Amino acid sequence: MIKRIIILFCSIFFIAFNLHAQNCNGKGQTPSFAIPVCGTKTFSQPLVANCPGNKIPSNSSCTNYTSSASYWYKFHCYQTGTLGFIIDGVDVNDDYDWEVFDVTNIDPNKVFSDPSLQISLNLYGAPPGVTTPFPNTPTGCSSQGNRSINCEGTVNSSPFNQMPAITAGHDYLLMITNFSASGLGYSLDFKGGSASITDPLMPHLNNATPTCDGMQIKVKLNKKMKCTSLASDGSDFSINIPGTTITGAASSQCVLGFDMDSVTLSLSSILMPGNYTLTIKNGTDGNTVADNCDQLIPVGENVPVVVVPILPTLLDSITKPTCAPQTLELVFKKGIKCNSIAADGSDFIVTGPVPVTVSSVTGNCASGISSKIFVTLSAPLQTGGTYTITLKPGTDGGTLTDECNRITPPSFLTFNIKDTVNAGFTYNILYGCAENSVSYNYQNKNGVNSWKWTFDSIRTSATQNPVISYTDFRDQNTRFIVSNGFCSDTSSQKISFDNYINSDFEITNLVCPGDLATLKNNTIGKFITNWTWIFGNGNTSTLKDPPNQSYTNPDLGTIAKIPVLLIAHNSFGCNDTAVKYIQVVSNCFIAVPTAFTPNGDGINDYLYPLNAYKALDLKFSIYNRFGQRIFYTTDWTNKWDGRVKGQPADMGTYVWILTYTNSDTHRQVAQKGTSILIR
Numbered sequence: 219m220i221k222r223i224i225i226l227f228c229s230i231f232f233i234a235f236n237l238h239a240q241n242c243n244g245k246g247q248t249p250s251f252a253i254p255v256c257g258t259k260t261f262s263q264p265l266v267a268n269c270p271g272n273k274i275p276s277n278s279s280c281t282n283y284t285s286s287a288s289y290w291y292k293f294h295c296y297q298t299g300t301l302g303f304i305i306d307g308v309d310v311n312d313d314y315d316w317e318v319f320d321v322t323n324i325d326p327n328k329v330f331s332d333p334s335l336q337i338s339l340n341l342y343g344a345p346p347g348v349t350t351p352f353p354n355t356p357t358g359c360s361s362q363g364n365r366s367i368n369c370e371g372t373v374n375s376s377p378f379n380q381m382p383a384i385t386a387g388h389d390y391l392l393m394i395t396n397f398s399a400s401g402l403g404y405s406l407d408f409k410g411g412s413a414s415i416t417d418p419l420m421p422h423l424n425n426a427t428p429t430c431d432g433m434q435i436k437v438k439l440n441k442k443m444k445c446t447s448l449a450s451d452g453s454d455f456s457i458n459i460p461g462t463t464i465t466g467a468a469s470s471q472c473v474l475g476f477d478m479d480s481v482t483l484s485l486s487s488i489l490m491p492g493n494y495t496l497t498i499k500n501g502t503d504g505n506t507v508a509d510n511c512d513q514l515i516p517v518g519e520n521v522p523v524v525v526v527p528i529l530p531t532l533l534d535s536i537t538k539p540t541c542a543p544q545t546l547e548l549v550f551k552k553g554i555k556c557n558s559i560a561a562d563g564s565d566f567i568v569t570g571p572v573p574v575t576v577s578s579v580t581g582n583c584a585s586g587i588s589s590k591i592f593v594t595l596s597a598p599l600q601t602g603g604t605y606t607i608t609l610k611p612g613t614d615g616g617t618l619t620d621e622c623n624r625i626t627p628p629s630f631l632t633f634n635i636k637d638t639v640n641a642g643f644t645y646n647i648l649y650g651c652a653e654n655s656v657s658y659n660y661q662n663k664n665g666v667n668s669w670k671w672t673f674d675s676i677r678t679s680a681t682q683n684p685v686i687s688y689t690d691f692r693d694q695n696t697r698f699i700v701s702n703g704f705c706s707d708t709s710s711q712k713i714s715f716d717n718y719i720n721s722d723f724e725i726t727n728l729v730c731p732g733d734l735a736t737l738k739n740n741t742i743g744k745f746i747t748n749w750t751w752i753f754g755n756g757n758t759s760t761l762k763d764p765p766n767q768s769y770t771n772p773d774l775g776t777i778a779k780i781p782v783l784l785i786a787h788n789s790f791g792c793n794d795t796a797v798k799y800i801q802v803v804s805n806c807f808i809a810v811p812t813a814f815t816p817n818g819d820g821i822n823d824y825l826y827p828l829n830a831y832k833a834l835d836l837k838f839s840i841y842n843r844f845g846q847r848i849f850y851t852t853d854w855t856n857k858w859d860g861r862v863k864g865q866p867a868d869m870g871t872y873v874w875i876l877t878y879t880n881s882d883t884h885r886q887v888a889q890k891g892t893s894i895l896i897r
Contacts, residue, residue, distance in 0.1 A: 242269035245476060249326035252292035252391055254442070254476055255406065256511040257416045263289055263403040264308070266396040274317065274393075277333040280341050280369040283315070285330075288395040291406070292326075293415040295388050300359075300381035301338075302410025305394060307355035313397040314357055314404060315341045315370075322388040329391060337384075341370040342377045343397070360410050381411045417441065421509040423521045426496045430622030432489040435464075435496060435523060437481040439507070443515075445472035447508035449501030452483055457523065458495050462487045477510060494523040531620035533609050533629040541705035542598040542638050546607060548631075550620070553587035558619035560612030566593050570605030570635070587621050602637035602664065606630050637664035641700045641709035649717045651792035654688045656713060658696070665702040672697040691718035719743035721786045721796035728831055730806030734766040737782075741796075745789040754780035754800070769802045778802040805829045808887075810874055813894040816860030824857035825874070825893050833878035841873045848872075860895055869897050 246253040247269060255261050271285030305314050318338040319329050329335055340357060356377070363378035384390060394404065408415060424438040437455070448454060452464035463486045469478035483496075497520040498506050506515045531554070537547035546568070559565065563576035575596040581588030593607065608630040609617050618626040640663065648655040660669065660682055671679040673686050674694045688694060694713045699706060724738040739749075739762055751759040753767045772778040780800050787793045806829050814825045827838055833854060840849040840858055848867070849858040860867050876889045 242267060245474075246289045246291070249290050249321075249329055249391055249393075251474065251476075252290035252326065254510040255291045255293050255392075255408070255415075257293075257408040257414060258511045258513075261291070261406040263394075263406065265401055265403050268396070268399045268401060272330045274329065275331065275333040276339065277336055278339060278367045278369070280339060280367065283317075283339075283341060285393060285395065287397070287399050288393050290326075291392040291394070292321075293390055293392070293408075294417070295384045295386050295390065295413055295415055296418060297412075297414035298384070298386045299413030300411040301384045301390075301408075301413050301415075302359050302361075302381045303392070303406065303408045304356050304358040304360065304410075305404050305406055307404045308402040309398075309400060310355050311398075312355065312400050312402055312404075313343050314355055315395040315397050316357065317393050318359075318382060319391040319393075320384075320388055321391050326391060329393075337390075338366045338379050338382045340368045340377065340379050341397075342368045342375050343370045355404070384413050384415075416511050417509065421507065421513055421515045423496075423498060423515060423519055426521045426523045428489050428523060428525050430528060432525065433485055433487075435483040435485065435489075437483060437496070437521075439479045439481070439515075441509060442477040442479050443507050443509045444512075445469065445476060445478055447503070447505060447512075447514075448472070448478070448481060449503045451502060453501035453503075454498060454506055455483055455501075456497050456499055457485075458497070459489070462489070481507075489523070489525045491525045491527050494525065495520045496523050528622050528624060530624040530626050531618075531622075532626060533607075533631055536607065536631050536633050539599070539633060539635060541636075542600045543635070544595050544598040546593040546595070546633075548591040548593065548607070550589055550591070553589050553621040554581065554591060554626075555619045555621060555623075556581050556583035556586050556588055558614070558616065559588075559591065560614045562613060563593065564612035564614075565617060566607055566609060566612075568593070568595065568605060568607050570599070570601075571603035572599075572601045574599065574605070591618075599635045600638045602635055604632055604634050606632050636702055636704035638705045639664050639666050639700050639702055639707045641698050641707040643698050643709065643711070645696075645711075645713065647713075647715065649715070649790055651717070651790065652689070654691060654715050654717070655685060656688065657683070657685050658698075659683055660698070660700070664705075666700045667703060668699075668701040668706075670699040688713075688715070691715040716744050717788060717790040717792050719746065719786055719788050719792055719794045721784050721794040723782075723784050723796060723798065725782055725798050725800055728801045728803060729769050730803055730831060731771045733806075734768055735800055736766050737764055739763055739784070741784070741786045741794075743786060743788055743794075746786050747789050748787045750783075750785040750787075752783040752785075754782050769800070772802055772804050774804045776804055803829070803831060806831050808833055808876075808878070810876060810889070810891055811893055812891070813896055814860070815896045816866075817897060824859055825872075825895075826851075826857040827854045827876050827878075830854035830878065832881040834881050836878040837876070839875045841875075842867070843870065843872075866897075867895060869895050871895075 245251050266287055268287045271288055274283045274285055276283060307314055317336060319335040320337050359379045359381045363380040366379055366382060368375045368379060419441055421443055422440045424440045426435050426437045428435050448467055450467060452467040455464050464483050465486050466484040467481055469481050471478040498515050499517055500506060506517055508514045531550050531552040534551050535549045559579055559581055561578060563579045566576050568574040568576055576593055577596045578594045580592050582590055610628050611617055643658055643660045646657045669680060669682050671684055673696055696713055697710045699708045720742045722740040726735040729735050749760055749762050751764050755767055755769050782798050782800055784796045785793055808830045809828050814822050816823050830836060836852055836854050838851050839847050841847050848862045871892050871894050873892050879886050
């Protein structure tokens with residue numbers, strides 16, 4: 219018994235010592251430095267440091283979830299399908315939580331702020347009420363799962379989620395947390411799903427380039443490969459030079475990362491000019507270089523190494539300038555030392571059809587070496603023609619120095635610029651009353667060979683001078699884009715038609731006995747010559763603004779609906795007609811009947827305030843003999859049909875209250891009375 223206690227104490231002390239000694243910002247402990255994994259092997263994480271972590275937002279009902287005591291893994295999907303994986307703890311009683319995120323084209327640290335990145339989450343723990351040791355692993359995504367979210371301590375929760383669908387071309391993160399904080403680890407095995415997270419591209423050497431001093435070779439790989447597979451003594455490589463050996467291999471990408479796609483080899487002696495072969499072989503570590511799925515570069519694969527005499531790096535090429543450029547981009551075969559670039563631009567002069575002034579020169583100088591140089595001009599080049607940029611000694615006393623300390627001799631490059639273009643256009647209108655025809659005109663200049671017209675945001679044309687017909691005479695917008703294959707320009711104009719005419723007027727909607735109908739002319743249009751009014755009461759007018767009109771009262775209890783016409787004419791011989799209707803009523807005296815008979819015979823079937831045409835803010839209430847309000851309305855045409863809650867009301871006397879504001883006098887009126895319901 220004492221021996222078992224001692225062994226247990228030593229195990230706990232060993233774990234605690236290791237956890238205390240671990241760095242909480244090490245590889246795999248943050249999203250930015252996630253461990254790359256693939257689907258061809260089982261990954262083992264023997265220990266988990268109990269480090270604090272950020273809270274993880276969730277798009278589910280799960281709460282209290284952080285990244286403490288976690289490791290992060292990253293993988294890329296190469297074939298769309300379902301993702302299956304199993305996490306099996308060293309101690310089955312440890313509680314392991316996990317979450318899968320889609321971080322395609324997104325900063326991995328967004329998982330701490332964007333809950334929408336979550337695609338599967340499992341916080342499973344022992345079921346509620348279980349106090350004895352309960353297995354919490356294995357866990358993961360498998361055919362045993364039936365949902366994508368399992369929260370902690372909930373009834374019917376499961377250690378397994380359904381396998382989520384993942385998409386080819388997307389990048390994912392998997393976070394695994396030892397919630398028990400025991401310090402013990404787990405194995406991670408991707409299996410069961412139909413998706414592929416294994417890179418089908420086999421690992422190979424890409425190329426090899428010697429450094430300027432001939433003491434190193436920079437090797438480029440065709441994809442990311444494991445840093446741990448590289449033998450630091452350089453024994454994974456050999457070169458066919460008698461007496462020269464490779465003494466070391468390293469990659470700056472392995473300082474913080476897990477994988478690399480470039481390696482620098484150190485040599486025992488200087489490489490002289492010539493053609494050599496670099497070959498890969500099994501190193502002292504027993505293998506070549508492996509990718510993240512442990513696929514090895516084949517033994518014997520080789521690439522050429524060409525060492526040429528060190529010559530000055532000449533002014534090599536210029537990136538094709540854009541339209542009206544103000545910055546010229548120069549490209550060099552070797553990097554140029556940034557401290558040899560005269561910032562005031564004095565290393566360069568530009569000549570051409572018009573005077574050009576260089577105002578400044580810069581490079582991409584984060585590392586002190588730049589393969590591109592940007593020459594900024596005092597003004598954009600807008601005149602077409604052939605220009606020359608010449609390298610000369612600047613105010614710093616020299617031209618440029620490359621990364622091999624060779625001075626670039628004075629040299630020059632020529633480049634062509636095309637004239638800028640202008641999309642300004644004119645147009646002529648042929649007027650007609652049924653349609654207008656617009657002839658668009660563009661005077662071609664500066665080699666324009668592309669025309670794109672857009673009319674009224676719908677119709678288009680690719681001809682230089684289109685003719686477009688319009689039946690809608692309201693203002694129309696025309697957009698025009700021209701290009702000469704180098705420069706482009708855009709212009710827009712509003713096309714207004716002088717023969718546009720739209721007859722419109724306002725008229726009193728309802729006329730009571732003794733009232734006059736008022737009219738207001740709202741016609742829109744230019745060059746209107748005459749007006750024709752037809753009022754429907756036997757009168758007409760040719761005035762723009764005619765006098766008010768009177769109408770004969772219709773028969774008692776009826777409403778006359780009378781059309782009123784306005785015809786406007788313009789100097790183009792066009793006209794437009796507007797028709798409005800006026801209602802003439804026989805009575806506008808507001809009154810409530812003293813009795814009504816809701817028997818459905820069409821005569822006096824309803825109780826309501828009659829003729830309330832001039833009532834504003836009307837309120838009409840009806841009460842039964844118990845003082846209960848059984849009907850209320852603010853619309854006088856909403857009539858009581860003698861029913862209460864769908865059932866016929868009792869015969870008898872009912873009290874009504876009517877309030878409103880008279881629209882003519884603006885006086886408030888309050889009335890109260892009774893009506894008898896007769897059946």
